[in-house]
Amino acid sequence: MKKILMALMAVLTAFSSALAQEKIHITFWHAMGGSRAAFIDRMVQDFNYTHPNIEVKAQYKGSYRDTLNSAILAYKQGNAPHIVQIFEVGSQLALDSGIFMPFQNLVKPGNYALLNDFIKPVANYYRIKGNFNSVPFNSSNPILYYNKSLFKKAGLDPENPPKTFDEIVDACVKLKKAGVRYCITWPLHSWFVEQWIAEQGALLANNENGRKARATNIYINSKPMYRIMKWWKDLYDKGYYAYSGKPEDWDGANNLFVSQQAAMLITSTSDVTILENAAYEHGFKLGTGFLPVPDGIKRNGVVVGGASLWVTKGHPKKELEAAKEFLLWFTNTENEVRWHKGTGYFPVRESAVKVLKFERWFDKHPAYRAAFDQLLQTIPNRATQGALIGNFPEIRTIIENAVQEILAGKPIKAVLKEADRKADQALKRYNMSVR
C-alpha cells in the first residue's frame, strides 16, 4: 500500500514538474549595454520569478540602429523576438516595415487607464494617429552637465549654468583662461540637432512633421538649422568644442567630460547615474542644467528621446498575452521608479512621478531634476512632438555627415543645401519603396 502511494506520488511530482516546464517563452531585445543591461536582466529575473509560467529572455543586440535592423532581419528570417526596444526615430520605419502590431490592440478597452497614465509629452510622441503602437519605456532628453569644480576655478557661478548659446560662449572664454583643455563636448549626433530645432519651435519635415500625412520633404536648409550650425562651428573653430571624431560616439563625449578635459557636456538624461558615479570617482562636483538654446528665441521645449517597446506580429495568442503581461509589468509604476533611480531615464508614468515627488527624490537628488523640469515645461505642439520620417535613421546619417563637413571647414549654406537635396531624394526613394 505504501509502495503504491509512493509510486503515485512520484507520478504526480513528475506530472506537475512537466506542467511547470510548459512555460511560455518570450524573447525581448534591447539596446541597453553594460550596466543597463545588467539592470534589465535583474528586472527580468524578478518578473520570471514572480511569473512562474512565463520565461522572458532579454538579449542585448547592440546599438539602437543594430537592434531595429536585427528585429526586421529576424522577422524576415521567421524568428522575430516578441518584444523589441526601438528608438523614437525608428517609429515610422517600424510602422512601415509592417512587422509589428499596435500594442493597443492587445489591451482590453477596460484597461486603457494603464495607457492613459503616461505623462503628456511622452504620450504625445508615441501616440501616432491616436494609437499607442508601442509602450514607452525609457525616455530621455538632452541636458547640460557641468563640472562645478572647474566652474568655481574659472570664477563662474557653479549654481547657475549657461542657458543660451551665447552664455556658453561666454563661459568658454573664462574656462579656457582657467586652463580647461576643452570647454564643452557632446556627441556628434543628429539627436541634438533635432532637439535644437524643436526648441526653436521649428519643424524638421513637412506635413506637420510627418504627423498629419507621410512626410515628403525634409527641412535641413533652414534658418533654425543655420543658427545651430553657425554656433557649433564657431565653438569648434575656437577650440571650445571637442568630440572624439566618430559620429554618435556617446562614450567619447562622456570620457572627455569625466576625465575633466571638458567642463561641460550635453548628453542624455539617462547618463545621470553613470556620470554622478564617475564624477565622484574622479573627484569633482556634477551639476545639471537645461539644454542651452539659441539666443533671442522663446524656449519651446524638447522632443522626448529614448525608446519604446514594440510587439512583433505572428506569434500565437498565448505568447502575445504573455508579452503584454510582461510589458505592463515592466513599465508599471514601481518598475518605472526603480528604472529612473537606477539610470536617470525618466519615469514615463504620472503615477511614478507622484511616487518620486512623494519621496522627495528630486530634492535629495538635484541632478535628476533638470531633466524632469525641462520635460514638464515643454510646450506641446508639432515641433516638440517630434518628426515622423520613414527613413529617419538614414536622414540622421545625412545630418551628421553635414555637421562633419561643416566642422571640417566647408561653407555652412552650401553644405545644408546639399544635405537637404540628399535627404529629400533619399526620402523620395524610401517612400516609393514602401508604397
Add this chain to the structure above:
Amino acid sequence: MAEAMITLKNVNKSFGKNKVLEKINFSIRKGTFTVILGASGSGKTTLLRLIAGLDFPTGGKIFINGKDVTQEEASKRNISMVFQSYALFPHMNVRENIVFGLKIRKVKKEEIEKKLSTVTKMLKIDNLLGRKPSELSGGQRQRVALARAIISERLICLMDEPLSNLDAKLRSSMRKELKSLQEKLNLTVIYVTHDQIEAMSMADEIILINNGKIEQHADPKTIYENPKTIYVAEFIGTPPMNIFNINLIKNSNIKLPENAEKAGVRPESISFERREIKIGDGEIVFCEYHGSETIYSVKVNETLINVKSIEGKHTIGEKISLYCNREQLLFFNREGRKL
C-alpha cells in the same frame, strides 16, 4: 616446353594519334627472366604498364596464366612490380611499406609477421624496419621495393628499370642478387631496361623493341651472335657491331649473298693479322685503352671501323690493315634484315 605464363596477341596502344605500340605478339614461359630492351621512347615502359594493368591496350588481347585479363585492373592480375623510382610510400616506414599490400588484402597478422621476417632476412633489411624511406640509401630503398614485390608471393614480377638509380658498383652486385633471387623463388620476371649489359647478363630471353615494334625476341646468345636486323646488331655490344657498305669488301674473293647491301662484323672479330678477308687499309684515328684490351677506331676510306684488340702497342696515326674470317661476317639487305 613449360606453359606460357604471359601471352600478348596483336596488342596495340596509342595515345591519341600517337601510336606507341604496334602489333605486339609474344609469349613468356613460367619461371623465365625476360628482359624488354629498348632505347628510351621505344615503348618498352608502356608495354610493361599494359601487362601490369596500369594502362589498357587500344587493340589486341593480353593473357596471364591462360586467362584473358585485357580489361582487368592491376590489382586483379596477380602480379607484383618494382619501379624505377621505387615508389615507396614516403609517409610509411619500411615495415609498413612492405606489408601494405598484405594488409589491404587482409592477410592474417601472424602470417604477415612470418613472411615479413623471411623476406627482410633474405634481403638483409631486417634491421631497417622502423625507418622512413627518406632515411635510407638508394640501395636500401631498392631492397625495400624488392621486398614489397616479393612478399606478396606472386609469380609474376614486373620490374621497370629498377637498377638505373644506383651507382655502377652497386648495380652490378644487385644484378647478380636479382638473378639468383629470381631463380630461388622461381619467379617469372619481366624486366624493362635500356641497358644492354643488364639484359645480356640477366636475361633468359630478350625482347628488343624499337619504335613500338619487336625487333627480335630470343635468348641473349642468339641476339648477340645472330641479330635479325642491323638495329639489333648496332644496339648490342660495346662498341657495337661495325656495319659498312658491302662495296668495301667486294674485291675480296668471296661469294656474297644475293641482295646483300651491308656487311657487319663485331669489333672483337677484326684482326690486324692476315685472315680470309681483308676489310681494308686504314689509319688509326683514335684509341681507347681499357687495360685488358684496347679499342681502336680505324678510318678505312670514309668509314670508321672499331676494333677491339688485346694488343695495346698501336698508336694514333699508324697505318694498318684490317682482316676478318668469312664466318664472322654478317650480311644485311636494303631493309636492314639479315640474310
Add this chain to the structure above:
Amino acid sequence: MERHSLYKSKLTALMFILPTLVILIIFLYYPTFQTFKMSLYRVAFLGLSKQFVGLENYRYIFSSPEYRKIFLNTAIFVVLSVVISLVIGLFLAVLANQKIKGKTVFRLLLIWPYALPPAVAGVIFLFLFNEQSGMVNYILKHVANIALPWLSKSYLAMGVVITAFVWKMVGYNVVFYLAALQNIPKDIIEAAKVEGASIFQTFFKVTLPMLSPITLFLVVTNTIAAFFESFTFIDLITKGGPADSTTVIIYSIYRDGFEYFKTGLAAAESVILFICVVILTLIQLRVSRRMVHYEK
C-alpha cells in the same frame, strides 16, 4: 607531362566531387546569380515589398554624386593600402631574409599579424586614435606638441583605416615574400655580386624582377582583401565617416542592404564590385601567363 595511371570508378569519383559541387552551386553560384537578379528590383525591407525596375538602380548609382564619392573612396583606399602594405611587406621580408642570429624569432614577430582578427585591430585603433584620450595624440602632444583630429578630418580618418588594414595585412605579405625570397637560387644573386653589382643594384635588377610573379599574386589577393576586409575596420573605427569620406563599396552594401533595407540597390552595388573582381582576376591571369618565364 608525366602520365598518371588513373582510377576509373565513375561512382567513386562522383561521390568524391559531389560535396564540393553541390556546395559551390548552392552557396556561391546560385546566390551570385540571385544578386544579379535582385539588382533589377526595388526591394524594401528585404523583400517585404518588391517591384521590377530594370536598370534603374544602376542608373541611380552612376548618376549620384554620393556613390561616385564612394567609388573614389574605394579606389583611394585600395590603391594606397595595397601599395603600402606590399612595400612594407617586401622591406621587412628582405630584412628578415638576411643572415643574422635569431632570425626565426624575428620572422615570427613580423608575421604574427596574419592571425590578427580585423575586429581586434579595429577596436584597438579606435581606442588609440581617439582624438582626445587616444594614445597617439598623447605621444604626439609630448613629442611635437600637436594633436591631430584623426577621425574628424577626412584624409586623416582614411589614413587611420588604411594603417589598421596595413598592420593586419603586413604579416601575410611578409610570409609570402619571405618564401619567395628563399626560393630565389643563391647562385643568381652570387653571380650578380661577382659581376660587381652593388647591393641595391642586385636588389632592383635581379631580386625584384624574380619576385614579380609573387608580387602580382599579392597585388590581387591584397586588393580583394582591401575590397572586403576593409568592412570590419570601417564599421568599427569610422562608421564610414567623417561625412562618408571613408565609406567604401562593401560598407555601403552593408548599410544599404541591412540598415536602410534598400536591397536592390545593395545588390546592384554588389554586381559592380563583382565585375571589378572579375576584371582584376582576368588581368592577373593574362599577366601571369606572360611572366611565367621568371619561374623555375
Add this chain to the structure above:
Amino acid sequence: MRSNILKISVYILLTISVFIIAMPVITAFIFSTQTPAEIFSYPPKFTIGKALIENYKTAWNMYHLGRYILNTFFIAVAVTVGKIAISFLAATVLVCFDIPLKRFLFIFILLTLMMPTEIMIVALFDLVTKFGWSNSYFALIVPFLASATGTFLFRQHFLQISPAIVDAAKIEGAGPIQFAMKILFPMSTNVIAALTVIEFVYVWNQYLWPLVIIRENSKQMIQIGLRMMITGQDATNWGIVMAGAVISLLPALAVFLFLQRYLTKGLFLGSEK
C-alpha cells in the same frame, strides 16, 4: 667592417619594426589591466593597472566572451575539418581519376575564387534565411565547406607526387578509397597543416557574415561579441573592451604560431622534394 655596420643596421631596423608591429597589442594589453579612472587619467599611465583580473573576468562573463569563444571554436573546427575533407576529395578526383570534363570541373571550382561571401551577401542572406538557419551554426558552417583554395592547393600537391606512387598502390591492390585515405591523405600533411591555419584564422576572424545572419546571441561569433562591447548606449569601459580584444585575439594567434612553419611549406609546394 662594412658588413658589420650593415648587420647592426639590419638588427636595429628589425627591432624597430617588430616593436611597431607589436605596439598596438602591447598597449591594448596594458590598458586591459586598468580601471576607467586609470585609463582616462591625464597623463596616461603605461603600467599594469589595478583591474587585470577583474576586467578579464567581466569581459569573459558579463559580455559572454566565453560563450562566443566556445561557439567560434566549434565553428572553426567544423569548417576547417569539413573544408579540408571535402576539398581533399575533390582534388583527388581532379588528379587521380579518369573522368570526362575534368578541365571544365577544375575551372568551375576555380572560378568561385571570384565570389567571396561578401559580394553576394544580400542574396546569400535570403537563401540561408529560406533554409531557416538564421539561428543555427549551419548558417556559419555549411556555406563555407567547399573551397577553391583548398582544392587548388591539394591539386598542386598531388600533381607533384610521383605517378609511380599511384601505380604502386594499384599493384598492391589499393582501390580508390583506400588509396585516398591510406596514401594520399597521409602524404598531404603539409597542405593539411597549411589549410588548417588558413581556414581556422579565416573563420575566427569572420565578421560581416555572422553580423548579418545570426540573430540569437548565444550562437554568435567572437568578433561580433567584441563589436557588441562598443556599440551600446552605455559608457564603454575601455579596460574591459581591451581585455575583450586580447581574449578574442589569442586563440587564432595560438593556432597560427603552432602551425605557422607549415604555412609556407604548404603554400610553396614547388620547393618541396
